[in-house]
Amino acid sequence: MVVLFLAYGLFGNLVPGALQSRPHIPVGTRSVSAIDANGILGTALKVAVIVVVPYMLFGQFFSRCGAADFFNDIALAGMGRFRGGPAKVAITESGIFGPISGSAVGNVVGTGVVTIPMMKRAGFPSIYAGAIEAVATMGGQLGQSMPMINAG
Structure with a gap:
């Protein structure tokens, strides 16, 4: 090609x-x-500098401040007791965090640093844990695109 x-x-x-x-x-x-700048390396570097690096920093900041643990605790309280709990926690956490971050990359970086290791500790294979996080992240972005319903 x-x-x-x-x-x-x-x-x-x-x-x-x-x-x-x-x-x-x-x-x-x-x-x-x-x-x-419009070539092969230019586009990749532009995406890396504008999207990936800031959201990696945001995710680390979020994790170090304890905010990631807050979302994790909310998700664990709701889904932790069920079978496949860590995967359900990843889905719930991405659904809560997705509309806040506004970006799939930010959602993966913000929640994936917590949920992927948690799924791996529960016995999920690494590839499966990463796939669950990727799909959960994309589902979490749906919450942002949903129209707000005016109750009043």
Whole structure:
């Protein structure tokens, strides 16, 4: 796939019809795809700097201040006594924290640092615990997108 897209970048001007692109020289294609801010590394670094790093810091701050334990205690009080409790705690905690964080990445970082180790201690395989947290996090974002109902 990479070779196909690189070939299209170099020879896209020879493709007939709507898929035809402007001609590029090899040096220009290399600099745009690798070095430019819109290239491969530029997009990945932009996402890492703007989204991942701040939410990792937010999650650590949240965890160190004890707020993650607060959400964990609420979820454990409601779901801890049932079978599969740690997984249900992860789902409940992500549902509570998701609308607050506003981001799936922030939700994983904020709740995953607590729930994934808890699930692993309960005997869940690492891959399964990570998958539960990922799905719970995406479900937690649904609470943010739900329209508010005006009771008055």
